[in-house]
Amino acid sequence: MTLNFDNKKIRLFFVSVMIVALYAVFSMTANQGHAQISPLLNDAGATTIALSVQQTSLNLDLDIVTAESEQIRHKVALQRFYEARDNQPYWINDSGVHSRAEAMYKIIDEAWTHGLNPHDYHYVDIYNLLEKNDRQSLADLELLLSDAFVRYAIDLSGKRLEPSALGLEMEGWKVPLNAPDVTHILLAHDFDAALDMVQPKGQTYRALRRELIRLVNQGPGEKEYLLPIEFTGILRPGSGHKAIPKIREYLGLEALKYNNTTYDDNLAAAVIRFQKENGLEADGVIGSNTLEVINRTNMRKIEQVIVNMERLRWVDTNRGDKFVIVNIPSATLWAIEGGRVAFEMPVIVGNPVRQTNLFNAKINGVRLNPDWTVPPTIKKFDILPKLQEDPGYVDDKGMELIQGYGADAVTLDPHSIDWKNISVRDLHSIRMVQVPGDHNPLGRYRVLMPNRHNIYLHDTNHKELFSRSERALSSGCVRMQNPRQMIDFLLKDADNMWDGDAVDSTLATYKKTDIDLNRTVPVSLLYYTTWLDDNGDIVYGNDIYGRDQKLLHLLRNIDGVFIPVHNERYTGARSDAHFSYNQ
Structure with a gap:
């Protein structure tokens, strides 16, 4: 390696991977010239910084400065960043530390308010x-600041994990x-504008960030230190149980005299209100789901x-306008x-055994009077046992048994x-198809959204299930309470001929009819266990x-989960110590 110096500038030839040009300030009592810096990576991997300040009054060059620091992750990008700035510093100025450096430290200090770990951003070293x-x-x-x-x-700008680690498709995520x-x-932008461009901006995200700050400020409640409430079975209004006084306490009700163990009307009203606030079936019955939420600690909410x-x-x-x-x-x-919610509706999703998949797709059409081809899982575990008892089951349900495709397809007699x-092979070769009609599990409408999971939105012949608050009841597909509302919403992007009258007349034929949209509509099936209710409150x-x-x-494994301890309340100022760092 050769470094050639003169009185005007430093010329550096980079050995190994050159990472970035840096600047450091040298305070002088005499006249001060222009400063330039260029770092390089030596064979041992340490950061080597060459620094020179031309001091015309003293007519000398400063020595090369070597610094050992944390691993720099983005060397090539930072090298080009400083080259584009003519090797001028971004965080340092002639007076020392620029105000944006203090601002960046504050941002790192508050990274936990985004659920991020400040220690991933050279937190301690920058502070020192x-x-x-x-x-x-x-x-x-x-x-380090860069x-x-x-x-x-x-x-902040997208996924930190590979979707496959969670069993998700690789495509479609930010x-x-x-x-x-x-x-x-x-x-291209000043610091504040650059920061704003990478910050998430959605209403729900902002609300959850405020909630995270509130929870940390609040500190752990008494439930953090108490054994959870436990009982088997369910508790109904009017019943009695020794757990009732503790349930009253957890729900913020005053204790009754003599440690009353009766589930009274006052407690029932509090339970129903609590169930509504937490997305549970608001029936006043305390079962396993309600009990789990009652026992939920502040730390559990933070997580x-x-x-x-x-x-x-x-x-x-950036999904477009629809x-x-x-x-x-x-x-x-x-x-x-x-940019507005056109409508909201309850749906029924897959049960815990037959879960609805998470994915992104494009709606390209709708189907009126859909038939239903029984999926392999339902065919094997639901329909086959019924056929073993009574081969006439398929006739009663309006199903046809079809083997083969196209001109080779034949209809089978279930009694034969x-x-x-x-055998499993023969069962797999038989398609069970339920003809269109009001008895069809898909109802009268199906949304066409091609995907490898064969999951779609559809009508249902069991409308009574929408009265339930907990609706994880299907075999994977998503049943809509008001499918016609969805069909009308989508058909605004179809040919003009498909107005309400045309849809009604087609439905009356009971003939399967597909309608293509003129443009596809994005659809996302997502998984959020906290959300906003109609009043903007977190559920x-x-x-x-x-x-x-x-x-x-997985987050603990890649970055750790960083939560300030309860006695260091969030104030927006430096929180230099006393942090819980969960690795």
Whole structure:
């Protein structure tokens, strides 16, 4: 390696991977010239910073400064960032530390309010370096702040995990910015504007961030230190149980004299209100689901908020002006048009054994008078046992048994098949198709949204199930309470001939009819266990598929989960110590 110096500038030839140009300030009592810095990576991997300040009055060059620091993740991008700035520093100025460096430290200090871990952004080292003013420390600070901003922006802007780690499809989730994207934003915009461009902005995200701050400020409640309430079976109004006094206490009711163990009307009203606020069936009956939420600690709520903020960052908000969202845990569908909710409706989603998959797709049409081809799982585990008891079951349900396709397809007589000894292969070769009609499980409408899971939105012949608050009841597909509302919403993007009268007349024929849309409509089936109610208040719902803890475990493995301890309340100022760091 050769370094050639003259009185005008330093010329550096990079050995190994050159990472970035840096600046450090040298305080002088004499006239001060222009400063330039360029770092390189030596063979041992340490950051080497070459620094020179031309001091015309003293006519000398400063020595090369070497600094050992944390691993810099985004070396190539930062090298190009500083080259684009003519090797001028971003966080340091002639007076020492620029105000934006203090601002960036504050942002790192508050990264936990996004569910992120400040220690992923050189938190401790940056804090220590801010207290120093020697040229090596300032050079290290410049580099670490740039690297921290890039990593922070990447983490805020999209998924931090591979979807496959959660059993999800790889496609359709928001891809985070890469390091060159981030440095380009920083070059093209001032600091505040650059930060705003990478911050999530959705209403639900902002509400969850405020809730996370509130929960940490609140500190642990007494439930953190008490054994959970336990009992078997269910408690109904009018019944008695020794757990009743503790349930009253947990729900904020005054204790009754003589430690009364009767489930009275006052407690029933509090339970119903609590169930409504937490997305449970508001029937006043305390079963396992209600008891689990009653026992939920403040720390459990904090973890629930963190995993849902993570999920929100996975979803691309640039879906266009018309799209459909289904949240599986709340069993709710929203149709969005022009930035507003066109309508919201209850839906029925897959049960915990036959779960509704999470994915993104495109709606390309609708089907009136759908027939229903029985899925393999339902055919094997639901229909076959009934056929073994009574081969006439398919006739009663209006089903046809079809083998083969097209011109080779033949209709089979159910009484001619030995259902008790049928092989798996032969069963698989038989298609069970239920003809269109009011008795069809798909009802009269189906939304066409091709996907590899064969999951779709449809009508149902069991409308009574929508009266339930907990609606994880289907075999995977999503049943709509008001399918006609959805069909009319979608058909605005079909040919003009498909008005309400045309739909009604087609339905009356009971003939399967597909209608193509002129443009596709995005649809996302998502999984949020916290959401906003109609008043904008946060609902802590049930984790119906047990996905929260799996995601939390993965986040702990990649970055740790960082939560300030309860005696260091969030104030927006530096919180230098006393943090709980869960790895």
